[in-house]
Amino acid sequence: MSKRTKDVMLSFGVGATVAGTAVFLVVPVITTITMAFDARDYLGPFPPPALSTQWLNQFFNNGYLWSGFSTSLVLATTTTIIATAVGAAAAVAISRISSRLRDLLTTAFLxxxxxxxxxxxxxxLMLFSLLGVLSPFTKLIAGHLIVTxxxxxxxxxxxxxxxSPVLREAALSLGANERQALFTVILPLAKNSIAAGAIFAFAFSMDDLTVSLFLSDFKTYTLPVALVSLMRSDFDLTLAAAAVFLMGLTVVLLVVLDRVLGLERVIGHGIYKA
Structure with missing residues (x-):
């Protein structure tokens, strides 16, 4: 077998793998979106014979799910603000200590x-029961902070x-103190990565189920907990409508970030070396 034939076969294999992965990822999304517009009053086989917005209307009129969504939104926003501040402050402290202690602290945080x-x-749940912490929202914030x-x-x-440390030293040599060097030089250069961490924190907080399931109660619960509860009690296509709503919300968030900040700037790709 010639080298050219091997290259062609390898290229075909890579292309087939990429195409298969794309199909594997996209087909469930297309199926969910299609079933959210199913005109039937029951969960039937795919594809639906007709389309309707009845399940979306039912989702928007479901007070139980919207209560969970409002709790998730407030919780994710609060968690993101606190987690970003804590993570950035801890990162600054860790970056300035010895390498051995830095690895130990990084491992502990991660x-x-x-x-x-x-x-x-x-x-x-066991810890808060011993401490007598009764507020479910306080419990949820603590749990989400640990995972974000x-x-x-x-x-x-x-x-x-x-x-580069040279940039900090240059700021100090020009008359800035440590606080000014941190807030005017170091953090602005690292803001893209910090913003990316905030986005991850918000996404994982909105999506968390396992931790929230233990720390919620019948009055304070997140949207994932509400969806699981609804799936157990009354499994219908309102779940698909909720999934479509969350996907649409994610797309809107990405578009806003791209228009306001630019996705590449938010994700961060520059290395500031002197």
Whole structure:
């Protein structure tokens, strides 16, 4: 077999793998969107014989789901603000200590990523029961901070690693103090990575189920918890309508970020070396 034939076969294999992966990812989304507009009053086989907006109307008129969505939105926003501040502050501190201690602290902060959410949720439930913490929203914030701070910290560390120490020294030599050098030089250069960490924190907070399931109650619950509860009690295509709504919300968020900041700037790709 000639080298050219091997190259053609390899190219075909890579193309087929990419196409198969794309189909695997896109088909469930298309199916969900289509079923959300099913005109039938029951969950029937795909494809639907006719289209209607009845399930979307039912979703928008479902007070139980909208209560969960409002809680998720407030919770994710609050969690994102706190997690971003904590992650950025911790990243600045970690970046200025010795390498051995830096690795130890980084591992400690990132450890929630390797723990199942069920373990974190159950452990927090037991802890809050012992401490007598009764507010479900306070419990949810604490739980979501544990699972989101690792993302904000990691992204902030990536951004700070791209800022050369020479830039800080230059700012100090020009008369700036440590606080001014931090807020006018270092953090502005790392803001793209910090913003990316905030986006990850918001997305994971909105999507979290396992931790929220342990820390919610019948009055304060998130949208994922409400969807699971609805799926167990009355499984219908309102779930598909909710999924379409969340997908639309995500697309709107990405468009706004692209128009206001630019996705490449938000994600961050520059390395600021002197």
């Amino acid at each position: 450890s929630p990523l390797v723990l199942p959410g069920v373990i974190i949720g159950f452990a927090l 701070v690792p993302y904000t910290l990691r992204m902030a560390l990536i951004g700070l690693s791209g800022v």
